Amino acid sequence: MKTLSYEEQTKITRAIIKAAVLMLEFGAESKLIEQTSQRMGKALGVDSVEISLIPSAIVLTTLKQDQSVTTTRRAHHKPINMSIVCDVQTICINLEKHQHPVQEVMQLLKDIQPNYYNRWLVVFMVGFACASFAYLRGADMPAFFITFLASSVAMFVRQELARKQFILLLSFGMTAFVATLIASLSQLNGISSTANIALSSSVLLLVPGFPFINSFLDAVKGYLSMGWGRWLQATLLTLATSMGIIFAMSILNIKGW
Template structure:
């Protein structure tokens, strides 16, 4: 393998790893796919070191090493991107894709999201379902649906305008909780406290917490602690928003 070819393939592999980390893949999967893609494209071995906001990749061919570093900027969780990168790796291993095709495919990888008119009612329905499971009456479920719908709308509005994620969670929690308190202002439900709890469940950072635990269990302690800390900050931001809303509403 010529030096230029090794450089090009190394860039392809590190770009793939960078996208995987940016869109929420766990560290073990990033290492596995990077090694598989590199070997499928002709590298003898691929070594990867992942930290909280950067990765270092070294490729080896005929005793010649190339090391490159990339910064990781989180773009939110998007499993469509992760699945597309897995598909590229599998087709490369089967010999269907070569280096040029992998380059074109990586350049065209873009996150796909569902429209707000689909996301908002589905998320609100899930929160209302939790309200029902927790023992809330019918009106509590209706109020939970309304509060979660408005809260999710606010969350998407702020995300579209690139607000800091912590501020986004705090404001979303505040607005959602203020609307959920209508169950106390107007006696339409006998279980208004369940509405308060269920309407903000959409803010639980479940996926980051799962990834954090998975990384720590599989030996990626630093990355796992970083993800755990990020998820904890999101939870704290939500708690701050809820607390302010409850203080203003006199719930305490």
Template sequence: MYADTQNDITRQVVRVAQLLLAYGAESELVEEISQRLGHALGIASVEISISSNSLVLTSLVHGRCITTTRRTREHGINMTIICELQRICLLTEKGLYGINEVRKRVSRIEPRTYPKRYLVPMIGLSCASFCHLFGGDLAACMITFLASSIGMFVRLSIAKHHFNLLLNFAVTAFVTSMIAQVGYQFSLTETPKLPMAASVLMLVPGFPMINSISDMVKGHLNVGISRWGHATLLTVSSVIGITVAMQLGGLFL
């Protein structure tokens, strides 16, 4: 294998690993896909080291090593991209894709999200469903739907302007909790506590926490602790927003 070819393959493998990390894949999957893709493209050995905000990848062919480092930045959870990268790896292993096709497919990958006009009411409906499961009456479910829908709209609007994620969660939790308090303020429901609890469930960072535990269990302590810390900060930010809203609403005696 020529040096230029090894360089090209290494760049594509590390790009795939970078995308997997950025869009929420667990560390074990990143290692597995990187090694399988490298082997399928003709690399004898692929070694990868993952940290909280970077990765180092080394490829070995006929005793010649190439090492490259990439910085990783979170772009949110997007399983569509992760599945597409796995599909590229599988088709490469079957011999259907070569390096040129892999490069072309990876360069075309773009995150796709649901339109806001569909996402906002569905989030509201899901939180209202939780309220119903918790035993809330019809009025409580309606309040939950309204509060969580507006909260999700605020969250998406803030994210569109690329504000800090911690600030986003705090402001969203504050707005959502302020609206959910109407059941207390105007005695609209027999279960006024449930909208307060159910409407902010959209802010629970469940996926990052699951990934962090998975990473730590599988030996990736640094990445796991980093993800756990980030998820904890998001939770604390949400709690701050909820606490301020409850304080302004006079719910703390």
């Protein structure tokens, strides 16, 4: 059986936790993070990998015979990006097929970059999606175009706030405020007979569906701390969105949707 020096095992541990942190930061569910870490550890030559997850950090231990190495890394919140998770999975699969040295694995992980769509394409598609939902709910054409305008501008505002690294809760609240202000145009001079649909559909881009889904999956699969953490984060984002909507409605003296 091949033995590892403490320095070699330390490098392996750092590579594995680098992959785990990338997956956690960009939205992978906990079970997938644990499975990928264990597969990478086996492919790199350790006996087992033990991992502990919380929403803001990872503690990981690799075991080789009687030798163990433990390290901790903080995970920072980043926008959900499944391309990053897929890239880490690809590295793991290639590592299982071909025994790459740990230095090469670490370099591959460092070279991973998010594949972002063109920002104007995102603005257009988000606006079109919200407007289409409004149309499916029975909105008339003025409400359709106002929803498109409101949600497109809101998405642009959200992108700018993210670029300037605003707190996520503040970003959601301000985006909801802007979307509701613009959507209220549908109530001016009776432009639309379905103004309530425009108001509600223009903020759909702020629904935190992915965190809610991940929280449910984590809780069902036994990762209760991760499940509660992600659920609370999604709930706070929903609350921030609601506050932005309520603030805009109070300024405009709108009674409700």
